Amino acid sequence: MHSNETAPAHEPAHELDEPAPAPPGGLIGVVGGIGRGAIDLVRTLLALYSVFVRTLYYCVYGRTEPGAIAVQMYEIGNKSVFFLTVVMGFLGMILVYQGGLQTLRVVPDLSMLGATFLELLVRDLAATIGALMIATRVGAGIAAEIGSMVVTEQVDALRMSAADPIDYLIKPRFIASVLMTTVLIIWSASVAYASGMLTGWAMFDINPRTFVNASLLDIGDISVGFAKCLAYGAAIPVVAGHSGLDTFGGSEGVGWATTRAVVNASLTVIILNIIISVAGILIFPT
């Protein structure tokens, strides 16, 4: 995935001429392609791991800059509220509408729709769809900001002053993102549930008193949902920050870095989702 994103940035002019760059023929070409992809993937993973570990280190031993985290919390949190409210409001309406229609095909009773919807939201959908949206908005923002600092050599200036850009740039975003992602996801879940309740009331005549039913929610669902909030909140700034620091090649490079940040952060959310969901099933069997 990494190689696909970076390859055109190296030679954009070449690409304009040939629609499909011819790979070296035969089996060697295929194996070589897979090998190159695998090596790139391993390199990216190692780099991400290094950024993550250094971020954690600086969270404990780094310098403290009053206000830096608050600014990032405002950027990541407050500025995303409107976007997430719109998206999650519509998501709640869509899910209850489709879920209700499909359930009516099998059982004529919709009294458990609200409880099932709440369980699904808490365990998976609020965190995952919310985090995909945060990855899009916040990930692109972080990569664009850090990327333009890299191409204007501000990051080199930081390094020259013996300041690690991870301490100055990524750590405040990391702490802010872990806190604000959790807050935003709880807000998203409430919005989605409220809009779902109104849809159930308007379309299927489900009384809101019946719809609001937390009987299916157990400690397993809440722990899995909370673990997802923390994992996504930690992963998004690390992946996006790494893409930003990896920028090369002027203002066009910033565009590539932004794209790569959104794609890699979204893929990370999906992969973390399956890991945490499987772990959840193994730890809390239904």
Add this chain to the structure above:
Amino acid sequence: MSSEKQAPPASRRLPPPKPLFETIGIASIEIAETAGGMAILAGKVLARVFTLRLDGAELMRNLYNMGVKSMPIVMVTALFTGAIMVIQAAPLVERFGAYGLLGWAAGFGTLREIAPLLTALMINGRVGANNTAELGTMVVTEQIDALRVLAIDPVSFLVAPRTVAMVITLFMATIFADILALLGAAYAGQGLLGVPPIIFFNGLTSGLLGIGDVVNGLVKSIVFGIIMALASCQYGLAVKGGAPGVGRAVNATVVASAAGIFVLDYFVSFILG
């Protein structure tokens, strides 16, 4: 302590609060401007497409860049999403005690909502952002003006091929994602719940789901493709203010397209029933 080390001090301070009504007003005018621009662009693109005035080579190049190069992302997303659908549907099915319903429960969610939605979101991140960056760079380096000077219509040379390519890409990618997500779901059902794939596919084809569910998802993918293409081209062509403007436009595109995808998803679901 930060002010002399890096970053202008302004970026370290919280912005002063703006009056609420001013914020709402500015945001509404901006949304109306973008929506209007997209509608005008849609009219122009339709005129070019129906009179077949679009650049063939550019169309093929964009199909390759948008479609073929997005395949790895679509594959990974679809396989994992299918597996997640089974994990999430499992308690539902266990409550009814009917493992034969697993195919139905995971299938309707995948075909009608999750496969088109997640494919669109992933392609939005990769292709939509890229498209805006490309067009925006052309605008700030005055390449669009150069085209006009050469009497080449930028809409039929740049915008129409991108729009058509994105709609085709999303349509094909959704078919591909449907198949892979169901495969992922079937094998996740076997691995995690011990439901053999054959029972999963029986549940899928037992009559509760029909071709209508697949068509529902595919209609959505076409709508998503149109909105993403128009939004990314509109934001790209409206770039102002040099290289930082391109960055802002890219950010605005992915956000606007994602919101547009969810809003339209609801209306399409509602209209198709």
